[in-house]
Amino acid sequence: MQISDVTQKWPNSINEVTIGPTKEDGGTRSCTITIGGATALPYLHFEGKIPHRPVVAMEIWDTAPSDWPKELTKYFLDVGDDPGKWAKKMRR
Numbered sequence: 001m002q003i004s005d006v007t008q009k010w011p012n013s014i015n016e017v018t019i020g021p022t023k024e025d026g027g028t029r030s031c032t033i034t035i036g037g038a039t040a041l042p043y044l045h046f047e048g049k050i051p052h053r054p055v056v057a058m059e060i061w062d063t064a065p066s067d068w069p070k071e072l073t074k075y076f077l078d079v080g081d082d083p084g085k086w087a088k089k090m091r092r
Contacts, residue, residue: 010039010040010048012039013036013039014036015036015037016034016035016036016052017036018033019033019034019035037050037052042054062081062083064076064077064081065080076089
């Protein structure tokens with residue numbers, strides 16, 4: 001059996017969304033992030049196109065979470081109570 005025997009084609013793509021308008025677009029951001037546009041499931045690039053790299057987003061709180069796993073809490077320990085510092089740390 002070859003990969004071509006099991007590939008599935010889908011005629012549509014996931015809608016693209018661009019987040020963060022730049023000054024030229026009336027926004028305040030220095031860069032934008034575009035998500036979507038894929039015609040295949042993640043990691044199945046041979047079934048279609050995945051035009052944009054994956055993006056990870058995270059919600060920023062104004063208090064340190066008390067129920068997070070130990071390893072995750074250690075990483076955010078220094079910024080857990082400061083949303084501004086937390087946001088800056090997420091840009092790394």
